[in-house]
Amino acid sequence: MYSLDVNFLKDRPQYLPQPQRKGGISLKYPTGDLTLLYVGVAVGVTLPALLGLGWWLLQGKIVELDGQITQLDQESKRLDTEIGNINKIKDETKAIKGETQTLVTVFDQIRPWSAMLQDLRDRIPAAVQIKTIRQTPPIPAAEGQPPSNPAGGLQITGLARSFNDVNDFLLSLQQSQFLKPTESRIVTATLVDAPATPGVSQPATSVTIRTPKVVEYTIESNMNNVPASELIRELEKKGTVGLVTRIRTMQQTGVISK
Structure with a gap:
Protein backbone atom coordinates (compact mmCIF):
# COMPACT_ATOMS: atom_id res chain seq x y z
CA MET A 1 0.00 0.00 0.00
CA TYR A 2 1.05 3.51 -0.74
CA SER A 3 0.78 6.41 1.68
CA LEU A 4 0.55 10.07 0.75
CA ASP A 5 2.75 12.42 2.76
CA VAL A 6 1.47 16.00 2.11
CA ASN A 7 2.99 18.90 3.96
CA PHE A 8 0.38 21.67 3.98
CA LEU A 9 2.55 23.99 6.02
CA LYS A 10 4.60 24.82 2.98
CA ASP A 11 1.60 26.45 1.34
CA ARG A 12 1.24 29.15 4.06
CA PRO A 13 2.84 32.57 3.37
CA GLN A 14 4.82 32.69 6.51
CA TYR A 15 6.48 29.49 5.58
CA LEU A 16 7.28 30.51 2.03
CA PRO A 17 10.96 31.12 1.42
CA GLN A 18 11.93 34.83 1.33
CA PRO A 19 13.77 36.14 -1.69
CA GLN A 20 17.37 37.01 -1.12
CA ARG A 21 18.21 40.79 -1.25
CA LYS A 22 21.18 41.51 -3.36
CA GLY A 23 22.98 44.81 -2.91
CA GLY A 24 20.71 47.87 -2.41
CA ILE A 25 17.35 48.68 -0.96
CA SER A 26 14.25 47.25 -2.30
CA LEU A 27 11.60 50.00 -2.91
CA LYS A 28 7.97 49.32 -2.90
CA TYR A 29 5.85 51.77 -4.99
CA PRO A 30 2.29 52.36 -4.00
CA THR A 31 -0.32 50.98 -6.20
CA GLY A 32 -3.92 51.90 -6.68
CA ASP A 33 -5.51 55.44 -6.85
CA LEU A 34 -2.72 58.10 -6.57
CA THR A 35 -4.97 61.21 -6.74
CA LEU A 36 -4.55 62.12 -3.07
CA LEU A 37 -0.82 61.78 -3.42
CA TYR A 38 -0.71 64.12 -6.37
CA VAL A 39 -2.93 66.62 -4.56
CA GLY A 40 -0.65 66.58 -1.53
CA VAL A 41 2.41 67.12 -3.68
CA ALA A 42 0.71 69.98 -5.53
CA VAL A 43 -0.33 71.62 -2.28
CA GLY A 44 3.15 71.18 -0.85
CA VAL A 45 4.68 72.89 -3.87
CA THR A 46 2.02 75.59 -4.48
CA LEU A 47 1.60 76.77 -0.89
CA PRO A 48 5.24 77.85 -0.39
CA ALA A 49 5.16 79.50 -3.81
CA LEU A 50 2.02 81.43 -2.89
CA LEU A 51 3.52 82.40 0.47
CA GLY A 52 6.68 83.64 -1.26
CA LEU A 53 4.65 85.62 -3.80
CA GLY A 54 2.51 87.13 -1.02
CA TRP A 55 5.60 88.07 0.97
CA TRP A 56 7.15 89.71 -2.10
CA LEU A 57 3.95 91.68 -2.82
CA LEU A 58 3.71 92.70 0.84
CA GLN A 59 7.29 93.96 0.84
CA GLY A 60 6.58 95.97 -2.30
CA LYS A 61 3.46 97.45 -0.73
CA ILE A 62 5.38 98.33 2.44
CA VAL A 63 8.01 100.16 0.38
CA GLU A 64 5.28 102.00 -1.51
CA LEU A 65 3.53 102.99 1.73
CA ASP A 66 6.83 104.14 3.23
CA GLY A 67 7.31 106.40 0.21
CA GLN A 68 3.80 107.77 0.56
CA ILE A 69 4.35 108.40 4.29
CA THR A 70 7.58 110.28 3.56
CA GLN A 71 5.83 112.34 0.90
CA LEU A 72 2.93 113.08 3.23
CA ASP A 73 5.34 114.11 5.99
CA GLN A 74 7.01 116.56 3.63
CA GLU A 75 3.63 117.87 2.49
CA SER A 76 2.53 118.22 6.11
CA LYS A 77 5.64 120.25 6.95
CA ARG A 78 5.06 122.45 3.91
CA LEU A 79 1.42 122.99 4.88
CA ASP A 80 2.42 123.76 8.47
CA THR A 81 4.79 126.43 7.17
CA GLU A 82 2.08 127.89 4.94
CA ILE A 83 -0.45 127.82 7.79
CA GLY A 84 2.06 129.63 9.99
CA ASN A 85 2.55 132.26 7.31
CA ILE A 86 -1.22 132.62 6.87
CA ASN A 87 -1.74 133.00 10.62
CA LYS A 88 1.02 135.60 10.70
CA ILE A 89 -0.64 137.51 7.87
CA LYS A 90 -3.99 137.26 9.68
CA ASP A 91 -2.46 138.67 12.86
CA GLU A 92 -0.82 141.50 10.94
CA THR A 93 -4.08 142.21 9.11
CA LYS A 94 -5.99 142.22 12.38
CA ALA A 95 -3.49 144.62 13.93
CA ILE A 96 -3.68 146.91 10.89
CA LYS A 97 -7.48 146.83 10.98
CA GLY A 98 -7.41 147.70 14.66
CA GLU A 99 -5.06 150.63 14.05
CA THR A 100 -7.13 151.75 11.08
CA GLN A 101 -10.34 151.55 13.07
CA THR A 102 -8.75 153.58 15.85
CA LEU A 103 -7.64 156.23 13.39
CA VAL A 104 -11.06 156.24 11.73
CA THR A 105 -12.75 156.61 15.11
CA VAL A 106 -10.55 159.57 15.98
CA PHE A 107 -11.04 161.05 12.52
CA ASP A 108 -14.79 160.55 12.75
CA GLN A 109 -14.85 162.50 16.03
CA ILE A 110 -13.24 165.58 14.49
CA ARG A 111 -15.23 168.77 14.90
CA PRO A 112 -13.69 171.42 12.62
CA TRP A 113 -13.55 174.82 14.31
CA SER A 114 -14.57 176.52 11.10
CA ALA A 115 -17.90 174.67 11.18
CA MET A 116 -18.31 175.28 14.91
CA LEU A 117 -17.69 179.04 14.62
CA GLN A 118 -19.96 179.32 11.62
CA ASP A 119 -22.69 177.53 13.57
CA LEU A 120 -22.27 179.99 16.49
CA ARG A 121 -22.41 182.97 14.12
CA ASP A 122 -25.64 181.64 12.68
CA ARG A 123 -27.22 181.20 16.13
CA ILE A 124 -26.10 184.20 18.17
CA PRO A 125 -28.84 186.83 18.70
CA ALA A 126 -28.20 190.40 17.62
CA ALA A 127 -28.14 191.68 21.23
CA VAL A 128 -25.49 189.18 22.35
CA GLN A 129 -21.73 189.43 22.06
CA ILE A 130 -19.14 186.72 22.45
CA LYS A 131 -15.88 187.55 24.19
CA THR A 132 -14.15 184.17 24.38
CA ILE A 133 -14.72 180.61 23.20
CA ARG A 134 -12.71 177.92 24.93
CA GLN A 135 -12.70 174.17 24.37
CA THR A 136 -12.89 172.18 27.59
CA PRO A 137 -11.30 168.72 27.89
CA PRO A 138 -13.48 165.64 28.41
CA ILE A 139 -14.31 164.67 31.96
CA PRO A 140 -11.97 161.86 33.10
CA ALA A 141 -13.76 158.54 33.38
CA ALA A 142 -13.30 155.83 35.95
CA GLU A 143 -10.21 153.68 35.67
CA GLY A 144 -10.49 151.25 32.78
CA GLN A 145 -13.53 153.01 31.34
CA PRO A 146 -13.58 155.29 28.24
CA PRO A 147 -14.61 158.93 28.72
CA SER A 148 -18.32 159.55 28.42
CA ASN A 149 -17.73 162.41 25.99
CA PRO A 150 -14.36 162.15 24.22
CA ALA A 151 -15.12 165.23 22.10
CA GLY A 152 -15.00 167.52 25.17
CA GLY A 153 -17.06 170.68 25.48
CA LEU A 154 -17.25 174.45 24.93
CA GLN A 155 -17.22 177.38 27.31
CA ILE A 156 -18.58 180.65 25.89
CA THR A 157 -18.34 183.97 27.70
CA GLY A 158 -19.67 187.34 26.59
CA LEU A 159 -22.10 190.17 27.11
CA ALA A 160 -25.82 190.42 26.45
CA ARG A 161 -28.24 193.25 26.62
CA SER A 162 -30.58 191.39 28.97
CA PHE A 163 -31.17 188.06 30.66
CA ASN A 164 -33.78 187.24 28.04
CA ASP A 165 -31.15 187.60 25.32
CA VAL A 166 -28.90 185.14 27.20
CA ASN A 167 -31.81 182.69 27.45
CA ASP A 168 -32.52 183.08 23.73
CA PHE A 169 -28.87 182.36 22.96
CA LEU A 170 -28.99 179.21 25.11
CA LEU A 171 -32.16 177.97 23.39
CA SER A 172 -30.52 178.55 20.02
CA LEU A 173 -27.42 176.59 21.07
CA GLN A 174 -29.58 173.69 22.23
CA GLN A 175 -30.77 173.26 18.63
CA SER A 176 -27.22 172.88 17.30
CA GLN A 177 -26.23 169.54 15.78
CA PHE A 178 -22.73 169.97 17.19
CA LEU A 179 -23.74 170.29 20.85
CA LYS A 180 -25.71 168.17 23.30
CA PRO A 181 -28.96 169.99 24.02
CA THR A 182 -29.44 168.45 27.46
CA GLU A 183 -25.91 169.42 28.53
CA SER A 184 -26.02 173.07 27.47
CA ARG A 185 -26.56 175.41 30.41
CA ILE A 186 -26.00 178.93 31.72
CA VAL A 187 -23.27 178.84 34.35
CA THR A 188 -23.26 182.52 35.33
CA ALA A 189 -25.27 185.60 34.36
CA THR A 190 -24.52 188.87 36.20
CA LEU A 191 -25.45 192.52 35.66
CA VAL A 192 -22.35 194.64 35.15
CA ASP A 193 -21.51 198.05 33.82
CA ALA A 194 -21.08 198.11 30.13
CA PRO A 195 -17.41 198.29 29.24
CA ALA A 196 -16.14 201.48 27.67
CA THR A 197 -15.96 201.48 23.96
CA PRO A 198 -12.33 201.50 22.81
CA GLY A 199 -11.34 204.93 21.46
CA VAL A 200 -14.33 206.73 23.04
CA SER A 201 -13.72 208.85 26.20
CA GLN A 202 -16.01 210.79 28.56
CA PRO A 203 -16.73 214.40 27.43
CA ALA A 204 -14.94 217.18 29.35
CA THR A 205 -17.95 218.30 31.39
CA SER A 206 -19.07 218.03 34.97
CA VAL A 207 -21.88 215.68 33.91
CA THR A 208 -21.12 211.97 34.22
CA ILE A 209 -22.78 209.82 31.62
CA ARG A 210 -23.72 206.41 32.97
CA THR A 211 -23.80 203.54 30.53
CA PRO A 212 -26.61 201.01 30.81
CA LYS A 213 -26.12 197.74 32.64
CA VAL A 214 -25.41 194.61 30.60
CA VAL A 215 -25.41 190.94 31.45
CA GLU A 216 -22.09 189.17 31.60
CA TYR A 217 -22.73 185.46 31.00
CA THR A 218 -20.92 182.13 30.84
CA ILE A 219 -22.48 179.23 28.94
CA GLU A 220 -21.07 175.74 28.93
CA SER A 221 -22.04 172.84 26.70
CA ASN A 222 -20.66 169.44 25.74
CA MET A 223 -19.98 168.61 22.14
CA ASN A 224 -22.17 166.01 20.55
CA ASN A 225 -20.35 162.66 20.21
CA VAL A 226 -22.32 161.76 17.07
CA PRO A 227 -19.78 160.70 14.40
CA ALA A 228 -18.93 163.29 11.81
CA SER A 229 -20.08 160.86 9.12
CA GLU A 230 -23.64 161.37 10.41
CA LEU A 231 -23.32 165.16 10.21
CA GLN A 252 -16.81 154.51 -0.69
CA THR A 253 -13.87 152.34 0.36
CA GLY A 254 -15.91 150.76 3.16
CA VAL A 255 -13.77 152.04 6.02
CA ILE A 256 -16.74 154.02 7.36
CA SER A 257 -20.27 152.69 6.93
CA LYS A 258 -22.75 154.87 5.14
Whole structure:
Protein backbone atom coordinates (compact mmCIF):
# COMPACT_ATOMS: atom_id res chain seq x y z
CA MET A 1 0.00 0.00 0.00
CA TYR A 2 1.05 3.51 -0.74
CA SER A 3 0.78 6.41 1.68
CA LEU A 4 0.55 10.07 0.75
CA ASP A 5 2.75 12.42 2.76
CA VAL A 6 1.47 16.00 2.11
CA ASN A 7 2.99 18.90 3.96
CA PHE A 8 0.38 21.67 3.98
CA LEU A 9 2.55 23.99 6.02
CA LYS A 10 4.60 24.82 2.98
CA ASP A 11 1.60 26.45 1.34
CA ARG A 12 1.24 29.15 4.06
CA PRO A 13 2.84 32.57 3.37
CA GLN A 14 4.82 32.69 6.51
CA TYR A 15 6.48 29.49 5.58
CA LEU A 16 7.28 30.51 2.03
CA PRO A 17 10.96 31.12 1.42
CA GLN A 18 11.93 34.83 1.33
CA PRO A 19 13.77 36.14 -1.69
CA GLN A 20 17.37 37.01 -1.12
CA ARG A 21 18.21 40.79 -1.25
CA LYS A 22 21.18 41.51 -3.36
CA GLY A 23 22.98 44.81 -2.91
CA GLY A 24 20.71 47.87 -2.41
CA ILE A 25 17.35 48.68 -0.96
CA SER A 26 14.25 47.25 -2.30
CA LEU A 27 11.60 50.00 -2.91
CA LYS A 28 7.97 49.32 -2.90
CA TYR A 29 5.85 51.77 -4.99
CA PRO A 30 2.29 52.36 -4.00
CA THR A 31 -0.32 50.98 -6.20
CA GLY A 32 -3.92 51.90 -6.68
CA ASP A 33 -5.51 55.44 -6.85
CA LEU A 34 -2.72 58.10 -6.57
CA THR A 35 -4.97 61.21 -6.74
CA LEU A 36 -4.55 62.12 -3.07
CA LEU A 37 -0.82 61.78 -3.42
CA TYR A 38 -0.71 64.12 -6.37
CA VAL A 39 -2.93 66.62 -4.56
CA GLY A 40 -0.65 66.58 -1.53
CA VAL A 41 2.41 67.12 -3.68
CA ALA A 42 0.71 69.98 -5.53
CA VAL A 43 -0.33 71.62 -2.28
CA GLY A 44 3.15 71.18 -0.85
CA VAL A 45 4.68 72.89 -3.87
CA THR A 46 2.02 75.59 -4.48
CA LEU A 47 1.60 76.77 -0.89
CA PRO A 48 5.24 77.85 -0.39
CA ALA A 49 5.16 79.50 -3.81
CA LEU A 50 2.02 81.43 -2.89
CA LEU A 51 3.52 82.40 0.47
CA GLY A 52 6.68 83.64 -1.26
CA LEU A 53 4.65 85.62 -3.80
CA GLY A 54 2.51 87.13 -1.02
CA TRP A 55 5.60 88.07 0.97
CA TRP A 56 7.15 89.71 -2.10
CA LEU A 57 3.95 91.68 -2.82
CA LEU A 58 3.71 92.70 0.84
CA GLN A 59 7.29 93.96 0.84
CA GLY A 60 6.58 95.97 -2.30
CA LYS A 61 3.46 97.45 -0.73
CA ILE A 62 5.38 98.33 2.44
CA VAL A 63 8.01 100.16 0.38
CA GLU A 64 5.28 102.00 -1.51
CA LEU A 65 3.53 102.99 1.73
CA ASP A 66 6.83 104.14 3.23
CA GLY A 67 7.31 106.40 0.21
CA GLN A 68 3.80 107.77 0.56
CA ILE A 69 4.35 108.40 4.29
CA THR A 70 7.58 110.28 3.56
CA GLN A 71 5.83 112.34 0.90
CA LEU A 72 2.93 113.08 3.23
CA ASP A 73 5.34 114.11 5.99
CA GLN A 74 7.01 116.56 3.63
CA GLU A 75 3.63 117.87 2.49
CA SER A 76 2.53 118.22 6.11
CA LYS A 77 5.64 120.25 6.95
CA ARG A 78 5.06 122.45 3.91
CA LEU A 79 1.42 122.99 4.88
CA ASP A 80 2.42 123.76 8.47
CA THR A 81 4.79 126.43 7.17
CA GLU A 82 2.08 127.89 4.94
CA ILE A 83 -0.45 127.82 7.79
CA GLY A 84 2.06 129.63 9.99
CA ASN A 85 2.55 132.26 7.31
CA ILE A 86 -1.22 132.62 6.87
CA ASN A 87 -1.74 133.00 10.62
CA LYS A 88 1.02 135.60 10.70
CA ILE A 89 -0.64 137.51 7.87
CA LYS A 90 -3.99 137.26 9.68
CA ASP A 91 -2.46 138.67 12.86
CA GLU A 92 -0.82 141.50 10.94
CA THR A 93 -4.08 142.21 9.11
CA LYS A 94 -5.99 142.22 12.38
CA ALA A 95 -3.49 144.62 13.93
CA ILE A 96 -3.68 146.91 10.89
CA LYS A 97 -7.48 146.83 10.98
CA GLY A 98 -7.41 147.70 14.66
CA GLU A 99 -5.06 150.63 14.05
CA THR A 100 -7.13 151.75 11.08
CA GLN A 101 -10.34 151.55 13.07
CA THR A 102 -8.75 153.58 15.85
CA LEU A 103 -7.64 156.23 13.39
CA VAL A 104 -11.06 156.24 11.73
CA THR A 105 -12.75 156.61 15.11
CA VAL A 106 -10.55 159.57 15.98
CA PHE A 107 -11.04 161.05 12.52
CA ASP A 108 -14.79 160.55 12.75
CA GLN A 109 -14.85 162.50 16.03
CA ILE A 110 -13.24 165.58 14.49
CA ARG A 111 -15.23 168.77 14.90
CA PRO A 112 -13.69 171.42 12.62
CA TRP A 113 -13.55 174.82 14.31
CA SER A 114 -14.57 176.52 11.10
CA ALA A 115 -17.90 174.67 11.18
CA MET A 116 -18.31 175.28 14.91
CA LEU A 117 -17.69 179.04 14.62
CA GLN A 118 -19.96 179.32 11.62
CA ASP A 119 -22.69 177.53 13.57
CA LEU A 120 -22.27 179.99 16.49
CA ARG A 121 -22.41 182.97 14.12
CA ASP A 122 -25.64 181.64 12.68
CA ARG A 123 -27.22 181.20 16.13
CA ILE A 124 -26.10 184.20 18.17
CA PRO A 125 -28.84 186.83 18.70
CA ALA A 126 -28.20 190.40 17.62
CA ALA A 127 -28.14 191.68 21.23
CA VAL A 128 -25.49 189.18 22.35
CA GLN A 129 -21.73 189.43 22.06
CA ILE A 130 -19.14 186.72 22.45
CA LYS A 131 -15.88 187.55 24.19
CA THR A 132 -14.15 184.17 24.38
CA ILE A 133 -14.72 180.61 23.20
CA ARG A 134 -12.71 177.92 24.93
CA GLN A 135 -12.70 174.17 24.37
CA THR A 136 -12.89 172.18 27.59
CA PRO A 137 -11.30 168.72 27.89
CA PRO A 138 -13.48 165.64 28.41
CA ILE A 139 -14.31 164.67 31.96
CA PRO A 140 -11.97 161.86 33.10
CA ALA A 141 -13.76 158.54 33.38
CA ALA A 142 -13.30 155.83 35.95
CA GLU A 143 -10.21 153.68 35.67
CA GLY A 144 -10.49 151.25 32.78
CA GLN A 145 -13.53 153.01 31.34
CA PRO A 146 -13.58 155.29 28.24
CA PRO A 147 -14.61 158.93 28.72
CA SER A 148 -18.32 159.55 28.42
CA ASN A 149 -17.73 162.41 25.99
CA PRO A 150 -14.36 162.15 24.22
CA ALA A 151 -15.12 165.23 22.10
CA GLY A 152 -15.00 167.52 25.17
CA GLY A 153 -17.06 170.68 25.48
CA LEU A 154 -17.25 174.45 24.93
CA GLN A 155 -17.22 177.38 27.31
CA ILE A 156 -18.58 180.65 25.89
CA THR A 157 -18.34 183.97 27.70
CA GLY A 158 -19.67 187.34 26.59
CA LEU A 159 -22.10 190.17 27.11
CA ALA A 160 -25.82 190.42 26.45
CA ARG A 161 -28.24 193.25 26.62
CA SER A 162 -30.58 191.39 28.97
CA PHE A 163 -31.17 188.06 30.66
CA ASN A 164 -33.78 187.24 28.04
CA ASP A 165 -31.15 187.60 25.32
CA VAL A 166 -28.90 185.14 27.20
CA ASN A 167 -31.81 182.69 27.45
CA ASP A 168 -32.52 183.08 23.73
CA PHE A 169 -28.87 182.36 22.96
CA LEU A 170 -28.99 179.21 25.11
CA LEU A 171 -32.16 177.97 23.39
CA SER A 172 -30.52 178.55 20.02
CA LEU A 173 -27.42 176.59 21.07
CA GLN A 174 -29.58 173.69 22.23
CA GLN A 175 -30.77 173.26 18.63
CA SER A 176 -27.22 172.88 17.30
CA GLN A 177 -26.23 169.54 15.78
CA PHE A 178 -22.73 169.97 17.19
CA LEU A 179 -23.74 170.29 20.85
CA LYS A 180 -25.71 168.17 23.30
CA PRO A 181 -28.96 169.99 24.02
CA THR A 182 -29.44 168.45 27.46
CA GLU A 183 -25.91 169.42 28.53
CA SER A 184 -26.02 173.07 27.47
CA ARG A 185 -26.56 175.41 30.41
CA ILE A 186 -26.00 178.93 31.72
CA VAL A 187 -23.27 178.84 34.35
CA THR A 188 -23.26 182.52 35.33
CA ALA A 189 -25.27 185.60 34.36
CA THR A 190 -24.52 188.87 36.20
CA LEU A 191 -25.45 192.52 35.66
CA VAL A 192 -22.35 194.64 35.15
CA ASP A 193 -21.51 198.05 33.82
CA ALA A 194 -21.08 198.11 30.13
CA PRO A 195 -17.41 198.29 29.24
CA ALA A 196 -16.14 201.48 27.67
CA THR A 197 -15.96 201.48 23.96
CA PRO A 198 -12.33 201.50 22.81
CA GLY A 199 -11.34 204.93 21.46
CA VAL A 200 -14.33 206.73 23.04
CA SER A 201 -13.72 208.85 26.20
CA GLN A 202 -16.01 210.79 28.56
CA PRO A 203 -16.73 214.40 27.43
CA ALA A 204 -14.94 217.18 29.35
CA THR A 205 -17.95 218.30 31.39
CA SER A 206 -19.07 218.03 34.97
CA VAL A 207 -21.88 215.68 33.91
CA THR A 208 -21.12 211.97 34.22
CA ILE A 209 -22.78 209.82 31.62
CA ARG A 210 -23.72 206.41 32.97
CA THR A 211 -23.80 203.54 30.53
CA PRO A 212 -26.61 201.01 30.81
CA LYS A 213 -26.12 197.74 32.64
CA VAL A 214 -25.41 194.61 30.60
CA VAL A 215 -25.41 190.94 31.45
CA GLU A 216 -22.09 189.17 31.60
CA TYR A 217 -22.73 185.46 31.00
CA THR A 218 -20.92 182.13 30.84
CA ILE A 219 -22.48 179.23 28.94
CA GLU A 220 -21.07 175.74 28.93
CA SER A 221 -22.04 172.84 26.70
CA ASN A 222 -20.66 169.44 25.74
CA MET A 223 -19.98 168.61 22.14
CA ASN A 224 -22.17 166.01 20.55
CA ASN A 225 -20.35 162.66 20.21
CA VAL A 226 -22.32 161.76 17.07
CA PRO A 227 -19.78 160.70 14.40
CA ALA A 228 -18.93 163.29 11.81
CA SER A 229 -20.08 160.86 9.12
CA GLU A 230 -23.64 161.37 10.41
CA LEU A 231 -23.32 165.16 10.21
CA ILE A 232 -22.31 165.42 6.56
CA ARG A 233 -25.26 167.61 5.56
CA GLU A 234 -24.70 169.97 8.48
CA LEU A 235 -20.97 170.15 7.70
CA GLU A 236 -21.76 170.93 4.07
CA LYS A 237 -24.04 173.78 5.15
CA LYS A 238 -21.20 175.22 7.24
CA GLY A 239 -18.77 175.03 4.31
CA THR A 240 -16.52 172.23 5.63
CA VAL A 241 -15.77 170.80 2.20
CA GLY A 242 -12.44 169.08 2.96
CA LEU A 243 -13.72 166.95 5.83
CA VAL A 244 -16.88 166.02 3.94
CA THR A 245 -14.81 164.90 0.93
CA ARG A 246 -12.58 162.70 3.11
CA ILE A 247 -15.58 161.12 4.84
CA ARG A 248 -17.27 160.34 1.53
CA THR A 249 -14.05 158.77 0.24
CA MET A 250 -13.79 156.51 3.29
CA GLN A 251 -17.45 155.56 2.91
CA GLN A 252 -16.81 154.51 -0.69
CA THR A 253 -13.87 152.34 0.36
CA GLY A 254 -15.91 150.76 3.16
CA VAL A 255 -13.77 152.04 6.02
CA ILE A 256 -16.74 154.02 7.36
CA SER A 257 -20.27 152.69 6.93
CA LYS A 258 -22.75 154.87 5.14
